[in-house]
Amino acid sequence: MVIGTRWLQALALLLCVCGVRADPGDILQVHARDAIRLDGEWRAIVDPYENGYYDYRYQPFDQREEPPAGAFFTDAKPRQPWELVEYDFDRSRTLQVPGDWNTQDPKLYYYEGSVWYRHTFDAPARRDDDRVFVHFGAVNHRADVYLNGRKLGVHEGGFTPFHFEVTGRLRPGGNSLVLKVDNKRRADAVPTLNTDWWNYGGITRPVSLLVVPAVFVGDYRLALDSLDDREVAASVQLDGARGGEQVTLALPELGIHETVAADASGRADFRFRAPDAELWSPENPRLYRVDVSSGDDRLADRVGLRTIGTRGKTLLLNGAPVFLRGISIHEEFAVDGGGRVRDAAQARQLLLWAKQLGCNFVRLAHYPHSEDMVRLADELGLMVWSEIPVYWTIDWENESTYRNAEAQLEAMIRRDRSRASVIVWSLANETPVSPARNRFLTRLATAARALDDTRLLSAAMEKHYRDDDPDVAVVEDPLAELVDLVSFNQYIGWYDGRPEKADRVRWEIPYDKPVFVSEFGAGARHGRHGAAHEIWSEEYQEDLYRRTLPMLDRIDGFVGTSPWILVDFRSPRRQLAGIQDEFNRKGLLSETGERKKAWFVLQDYYRRKAKGTH
Incomplete structure (x- = not known):
């Protein structure tokens, strides 16, 4: 059915006033085009009470046909000397885009709430029938987007791209693009309230304008x-x-x-x-x-x-068996006090560290990383596990929570399904088995298969022990029936007994599928030394690696691992003063890139695996 142009214009105006949610299935290939970058200094107003969004009766300004000048997204200036306007972007602080606000301003280090961003720009040159889009690489977590005082729409999900068409809404000069960015954690969100990484707020990936033909x-x-x-x-x-x-x-x-x-x-x-x-x-x-x-x-x-596939318990790359020499990575670059990875140079450094370790595989945890990461992995020859933040316990019974998870899954897959490096789509991490969880993840698995059936499907599951033998670790989960790669996290020697326990544990995994150990590890402060039994020492972490790797090699069908983790990363859960100082210390590198003793254990193991001499 062909819809009349005037009707479409009227609908577009209505949606612009009321706001729409960005469509995750609608992808723009930004990296394959000449885009106009809107990065750099943006003006910003911190608004913990959201006074720029709600009136004093807590009614949203953007639901009015004519929002008042007090609504921050109007970017208004007093028209008369007596007119009261209690904000001014032109005199406000600046924040760098892309970038998180937490590490740009000490006052915002722990801040969770709303920050308004504004950037002004002139309309790009274009032909009469050309179309213009504004594209965001990622904004954490919710973005309400406005152009010249009118709402373009809303996007939820802090790690996936989205865009809006702005054709016909641009002025020749002085366009005002305003975002209300809100990183408050919510019980019904994905991820939910409780995570083990820093909740970086802000416009954390590039913003671009794209000019394209009508078709x-x-x-x-x-x-x-x-x-x-x-x-x-x-x-x-x-x-x-x-x-x-x-x-x-x-x-x-x-x-x-x-x-x-x-x-x-x-x-x-x-x-x-x-x-x-x-x-x-x-x-x-x-x-x-x-x-x-x-x-x-x-x-x-x-x-x-x-090609990537499996045959029984064998993993096959291009039809030949392959062992995944992996490491887990968070999208954080804390060198010189930084936070969320800001650019391709920082992403490249993380991947080069993985290459120096001897890796041919990286697990990009626990959310979709930037497009720079997967494209660089293509170039550098690193296979990739990519996942969405269905993490620990989310609101399994909530349909809107499911829709948000599926939207993030779809955006991740559509963006990266032509990247040769990506071999695994992961649905979840350490989610406790329940009927509601099983239904939720079954739906996600079905959606993933429909979007892309050329890659493996997995999830980081958990283990338990046999009741009649505490030395037999069991991996048995209904989710394992749905995936191609049986993956699980285990922390024997850290959360589960002492490192020597690894010497006697045997494994029971009743699936004719390849087995991948998606996490293991121990915390160590770089430069802290002691006996092998002294927790937090480099020697403790080193001993755990020496005992764990032979244990994993005894697993039937073992095809690789991605120990936790490449680099120490920020986490508000990690509060032990003098040791953690709000960093998860399981990295093989310190937050400034210094190697711990366990680095060399894993590096030697991977060198021998690569030579086939293990």
Whole structure:
């Protein structure tokens, strides 16, 4: 059905006034385009009582047809000498975007609440029928977005991208883009109230303007579908299409140039052979240029071709057994007092540390990391586990909580499903078994399979012990029936007995699937030394690693591990003065990048695994 242009314009105006939620299924390929970055200094107002959003009767200003000047999103100035306006962005503090507010201002270190951000810009040059979008890499946690005093919409979820179309809403100059950013924790949110990482607030990833034709390439996906004959499956989704548009996909280095017509929904499907393609792997992270075009629109990207799968208890990369020499990583870079990773340079340093450790795999915990991280992993030859923050105990019975989790899952998968590095989508971490939880995660697993069936599905589960034998650790969970990789966290020697317990534990895992140990570890303050039995010493952590790795090797079907964690990271749960000082100390590196003794134990283990001499 074709809808009249005037009706669409009227609907757009209504949605602009009332506000809409960003659609997680609607992806813009920002990294494959020339975008106008709006990063840098933004004006900011800290608003713990949300006086810029609610009146004194606690009624939202943005639900009025004509919001008053006192609503911060109007970015108003007094029009008369006697007019009362109790804020002024022009005289307010500044915060860097991208960046968290916690580490930019000591007064905001523990702050959880609302901060208003404002940035002014001129409209970009464009043709008459071009369209303009404003794109956000991530904002933690809820973002209410306004342009020139009118609401564009709302996005919830602190780690996934979103955007709004602003065509027809831009002034030639002096456009005012305002966000109310709220990082308050909520029981019904994803993640929920209780986590073991810092709740960094702010516009933590880049903000961009994109100018595109009326009909443009909104998204694409490409994957090696068949290893034997190098058959590639791809699809392109046009935005604004009516059907019949010609869509071209090319991999020039492989001599591939295919054109098909889009269907009525704007989708074009491709299937072709690439017999001369080198397969992507950690040893040879080969990327090929891919060009996608339709009409006046072009995007250029780089992709790798590989397969990932399982056969019984064997994990297969490009049809050959592979062992995952992994490490877990938080998206934090605390060197020089920093917080949330701000740019590609910081992301690269984290991944280079993993490479120096001997890793071919990283678990990006406990939420979707930036697009820079996964694209750099493509380049560096690191396989990736990517997950959403369904963490510990969330509100399993709440339908809105489920919808938010699924939206984050969809945004993560759609953004990164053409990245060769990503081999595992993870649904959850350490969630206690219950009927409600099982239903929730079953729905997520079904959604993930529908979005992408070319990768493995997993989740970080938990273990327990047999009642009749306390030395037999059991991994048995209804979720294990739904996933491809049986993954679990275990902390024998830290939360569970002394390190020597690892010497006698045996494992019972009743699934004909590969087994991956997604976490183990112990806390140690860098530079603190003592006997191997002295907790918090580097020697204690070192001894735990020496005992744990042989224990893991005895597990039937063991295909890899991602110990917890690469670098010490901030957490308000970790309050032991003089040792933790609000850092989780399980890192193999200190928060400033200094190596602890356990680093060398794992590095040696991985070197021997890589040589096949273990």
